[in-house]
Amino acid sequence: MTTSSEALPHTRSVLAAVTVGMLTVVGWLAVVVSIILGAQVVTGDLSAEVPVRLGGGAPAYTEDVLPCVEGASGDSTGCAPATSPDVWPGGGALPVQHAGGLVVSSRDAGPLAALLATVATWGGVLTAGVSLLVLLPVFRSTASGRPFEPGNGRRLSVAAALVASTWALSVVGTALAAPMIIRAVESTTLYSADAPFDMPAGWLELDLGVPWWPAVFVLLLVALAVATSRGTRLATDTEGLV
Amino acid sequence: MNPTEATAPQHRVVSHLSDLLDARGLTLVELAALTGVTVANLSVLKNGRARAIRFSTLTAICDALHCQPGEILEVDERGG
Numbered sequence: 187m188t189t190s191s192e193a194l195p196h197t198r199s200v201l202a203a204v205t206v207g208m209l210t211v212v213g214w215l216a217v218v219v220s221i222i223l224g225a226q227v228v229t230g231d232l233s234a235e236v237p238v239r240l241g242g243g244a245p246a247y248t249e250d251v252l253p254c255v256e257g258a259s260g261d262s263t264g265c266a267p268a269t270s271p272d273v274w275p276g277g278g279a280l281p282v283q284h285a286g287g288l289v290v291s292s293r294d295a296g297p298l299a300a301l302l303a304t305v306a307t308w309g310g311v312l313t314a315g316v317s318l319l320v321l322l323p324v325f326r327s328t329a330s331g332r333p334f335e336p337g338n339g340r341r342l343s344v345a346a347a348l349v350a351s352t353w354a355l356s357v358v359g360t361a362l363a364a365p366m367i368i369r370a371v372e373s374t375t376l377y378s379a380d381a382p383f384d385m386p387a388g389w390l391e392l393d394l395g396v397p398w399w400p401a402v403f404v405l406l407l408v409a410l411a412v413a414t415s416r417g418t419r420l421a422t423d424t425e426g427l428v
Numbered sequence: 429m430n431p432t433e434a435t436a437p438q439h440r441v442v443s444h445l446s447d448l449l450d451a452r453g454l455t456l457v458e459l460a461a462l463t464g465v466t467v468a469n470l471s472v473l474k475n476g477r478a479r480a481i482r483f484s485t486l487t488a489i490c491d492a493l494h495c496q497p498g499e500i501l502e503v504d505e506r507g508g
Contacts, residue, residue: 424480425479426472426477426478426479426480427478427479427480427481427482428465428469428470428472428478428480428481428482428485
């Protein structure tokens with residue numbers, strides 16, 4: 187018969203095993219999802235978007251991102267700088283969306299540009315999955331009451347490096363993909379009530395901003411790696427101490 | 429004599445705890461109850477797998493077995 191004092195450690199070990207099992211499934215799921223996302227990006231099922239701002243040659247625009255067109259505004263005060271109706275039809279919206287700042291998307295930029303522009307998406311999911319799988323031995327040993335198993339510090343360092351690399355790659359990828367995506371947008375024929383027209387060149391510029399929130403995860407993992415490595419050294423020193 | 433069975437001996441200290449227990453007619457469990465040291469730790473010491481011993485542990489064992497530390501631990505004169 188199992189006493190209550192024996193039941194508690196057993197319950198904890200079952201809980202730990204279930205948790206590690208769930209993390210394993212989540213990790214592999216994330217890897218599979220990232221591959222699917224990447225494939226969808228390459229095939230154009232998912233659009234690739236980059237952050238942009240309106241360049242010096244672009245006219246002023248309203249909150250709905252409608253360029254100011256000469257003679258098109260019903261407001262007697264008008265807006266400036268305004269472009270000619272030969273360049274842009276009055277009332278026609280720019281092919282950008284509000285997402286924090288402005289973003290422009292395209293499904294026709296090519297697979298390389300699409301992959302580079304969406305590193306934050308598929309790369310982020312892939313990194314999360316691979317990091318979980320790399321850290322599984324850490325979770326398992328910690329759940330067993332042995333957080334300072336040899337190798338845990340190294341695994342945490344690897345996870346930190348993965349996150350940092352994906353973070354850097356997402357910024358670099360966006361910068362590399364932006365010219366290709368903007369070029370694709372500019373070469374796409376737009377349609378107005380009057381006639382088709384092309385996006386004027388130079389109106390859209392890359393507005394590259396570095397997201398800083400991944401640094402929290404990197405710093406946290408680095409701190410854990412350092413602390414765990416120290417702990418492992420201490421545990422090794424006291425191994426066999428009675 | 430209870431030779432050290434460490435796989436990679438970095439010391440030549442051997443434990444005679446097994447001999448002392450036999451001489452006193454005590455088991456590891458009984459010694460653990462007398463000293464407050466866990467059976468696991470006493471087993472580690474008895475089987476020569478210990479790499480360090482606290483003075484408090486040594487004191488407790490010596491009090492329980494009415495012996496001196498030199499009767500429990502000995503440095504093997506043979507080279508490593």
